[in-house]
Amino acid sequence: MFSKGQIVFGVLFFVVFAVIVAYQYRKDINIHKRFYKGSFWVLLAFIAFIGLISAIKFLL
Numbered sequence: 001m002f003s004k005g006q007i008v009f010g011v012l013f014f015v016v017f018a019v020i021v022a023y024q025y026r027k028d029i030n031i032h033k034r035f036y037k038g039s040f041w042v043l044l045a046f047i048a049f050i051g052l053i054s055a056i057k058f059l060l
Contacts, residue, residue, distance in 0.1 A: 002010075025032075
């Protein structure tokens, strides 16, 4: 399905991309704390809403 070169490229790309994203997140962590206060609660509300929709679909 995939050649060896494609697999190696995919793995290397993923590793480098993850390292760059982690580095940038660490660099901007103070900005995130200041501007995105309370975003955790929005995420929890979104997950709860999706769970509620799934429960209603399952029960009905």
